[in-house]
Amino acid sequence: MHHYFYNTIYQLRTKEEIILYDKLFDIKEDDEALVKEFLQIEFDVESENHPFSTPKYNAESALWAAKIVYTACQILLYREHKEAELTDLLPAFTQPITTEAILSADLCLRFLPQILAEAKLIDPEDYLIPILESILNQWHYSGIGIPLSLKNLDFELIFSNPCLEQLYIDRVIDKKDKKRAELPQMLEKIRATLGNYTEKYWNEFKKSD
Amino acid sequence: MAENFADHLVQIETVHKEHLGQIRHWDNLKIATEANYIWIKNFNELQLASVELQSIPFTKTFVCIDNLLFPKGSLLPFKKMPNLLWTPIERALSIELSNFNHNFFGIHQSVEIKLIPTEAEQKATVLLLNIHTASNYISNASAIRLKPLKWLLIDTESALIIGEPMLPLDGKAFWQKGNFIFPVGLHLAFLLLEKIIEKKLILSHTQLIWWISECSYCIIDRTMLRPLTISSWKQTLKMD
Known part of the structure; x- marks a missing residue:
């Protein structure tokens, strides 16, 4: 019994590379269960490093994101x-998007920008491109760092949770996503985080002031 | 008529040579020897009038005009200017150092290693803070603020955080110089002995000498320092 789906996701999370074992679009239920469990462990490890209190793991969105990737x-x-x-x-996520769902889906969705670039x-002119872009526009925490239209991004949910908000700001600074940092919703928050050390942490951001 | 001081020469008998020690540091002077005499030239006005020169005994001052030597103040020439080989004074007069004293019994004397206050401004890069007061900030800090920092748990109350920019937290600040970490405003009493003291105190270059106060220190191995992250902090302090 092969667990191709699980193996691929395991490789992705541990070695950050994709290995496809077979041409296979159907994913078996026990394979899904394995991935859910594995991603729960990964989520717990990551959440150790999260500021404030981490939202809970949402297995459904984590699995959905793994399937998308x-x-x-x-x-x-x-x-x-x-x-x-x-x-x-590549179906849309059917349940409501919550802070839990955003963080859980990000475990795999954060690799989607690289697939998009590929x-x-x-x-x-691939049809796949607009589909992936619309996913990353909706789940824009995972899309930080890539040039998207940045229109109609929903920040309300992100900023409703201090943990997710800080993680979002950190990732914008880490990926040096200047366009996103200059969005009116973001600018003040980014400045507050960089404080007096903008030059040290992100020199280009300073220059644009 | 303005006097030309470059024409002035001083003559002294060779047997009194050691008296020239007090003007040897005037490196503009040139010196030459002739039979039993030493000639010195190239004085400037200040030097000619100075106590150092005037106090040298057995000297005669001459003025050289048209290759004739006139004793100072005399209108009759004393003799013709001899042909001399001039050398800089510091080369002509060598310094003798006294021999090593084999009977010196002071080798058991020692210096106390300690820190003294200094006026020089230092950049604080090390912070000793109370873990309870720092916890709230660090557990919720932005990743970018923690990234450049390393830390070490000192005891149940305090932690040492090394790196800059420093966290905006209350604590005791230190500055780092090589393998030394000093409290701000203090440095070693004998700066010259820095390398020697360092060798005495540490075994390898992975070690840091952390001066907790003016007279006590603690050795920290760099390998004990951990990158400061929220998870490292929480797990070390066993927090949720």
Whole structure:
């Protein structure tokens, strides 16, 4: 019995590389259960390093994100699908998006920007690209660092939780996503975090002032 | 007529040579020897009038005009200017150092290693803080503030945080110089002995000498320092 899905996600989380074992879009239930459990452990380890109190693990969104990343890679490698089929293969998250869901999904979704970049390299007019971009626009915590339209980003949920808010700011600074830092919702918060040491932490940001 | 002081020469008998010691540091002077005499030239006005020169006994001052030597104040020439080989005074007069004293019995004397206040401004980069007061800030801090820092738990009450920019927390500040960490405003009493003291105190260069106060220190191994992260802090202090 192979657990290809689990193995791929395990590789992704531990070695930050994707290995596809077979052309396989159907994921078995026990494989899903394994991934949920594995991502729970990963979530707990990561949350040790979170400021304030971490939102709880949301297994559904973590699994959904893992599937998105897995399927996106499959599509990238074995393209046999028409445009219409792609949206079915990469469904939207059906449950309400909460802070828990954002952090849990990020475990895998944070790798989606690299897959998106790869897709753009292969074919800039690929149908896959707008689909992935719309996912990253909705789950924009995972999309920090890549040039997106940055329109209609929902910050209300992000800023409703101090932990997620600080993590978001940290990632914007870490990835030096200047465009996002200059959004009116972000600017003051980024400045507050950098404090007197903007030059030291992020020199380019200072220059634009 | 303005006097030209470069024409002035001083003559002294060779047997009284040691008296020239007190003007040897005037490095503009040139010196030459002739039979039993030593000639010195190149004085400036201040030097000619100075106590150092005037107090040298057995000297005669001459003025050289048209290659004739006139004793100072005399209108009759004393003799023709001899041909001399001039050398800088510091080369002509060598310094003798006394021999090593084999009968010196002061070798058991010792200096006390201690710190003294200094006026020089130092940049504090090390902070000793109370873990209870720091906890709230560090557990909720932005990752970027913690990233450049390393830390070490000292005891159940305090932790040492090394690196800059320092955290905006209350604590005792220290500054780092090489392998030494001093309280701000203090440095070693004998700066010259710094390297020797360092060798005496530490076994390897991975070690830091942390001066807790003016007269007590503690050795910290750099390998004991950990990157400061929220998880490292929480897990060390067993917090939720």
